[in-house]
Amino acid sequence: MIVSIGDIYHKWIDKVKVLVRNWMYSANIKKKIKKLNNVPKLSQDQKKAVRQVYQKANFKYVSYYYHQYYYAQSGIFDIRIIPDNLFHLKIKSSLNNDYVVLKEPSHRM
Numbered sequence: 762m763i764v765s766i767g768d769i770y771h772k773w774i775d776k777v778k779v780l781v782r783n784w785m786y787s788a789n790i791k792k793k794i795k796k797l798n799n800v801p802k803l804s805q806d807q808k809k810a811v812r813q814v815y816q817k818a819n820f821k822y823v824s825y826y827y828h829q830y831y832y833a834q835s836g837i838f839d840i841r842i843i844p845d846n847l848f849h850l851k852i853k854s855s856l857n858n859d860y861v862v863l864k865e866p867s868h869r870m
Contacts, residue, residue: 779850786846790826800833807832810840815847823847 794800803811803825815823827844843852 782850783846786844786849787824787826790824790830790845794826794830794833797830797833800829803829803832803838807838807840814840820847820851 807828808825811823811825811828824844824846828838828840828842831842832838
């Protein structure tokens with residue numbers, strides 16, 4: 762199988778797009794947390810519970826910011842919260858049978 766430089770370039774660009782989108786989602790939730798008063802910190806047991814859930818699904822790293830934000834908003838800690846970046850960049854893209862949600866459609870009208 763011969764791989765062209767164009768293919769390598771497009772795969773690299775797709776990875777950069779994912780990294781940028783991930784950073785944007787993280788920055789957005791951090792801004793939301795900063796606007797809140799008296800944001801509770803997650804306990805070590807809560808963080809461990811979140812880690813265990815996502816490790817079972819083979820996700821190496823999950824930010825606690827989303828769990829912290831929803832805990833601050835609702836007063837209820839729930840490990841079932843799906844972070845926006847995880848949903849949009851991993852789950853949604855795999856459901857669409859696509860690697861990157863940002864890809865241009867292959868067909869044009």
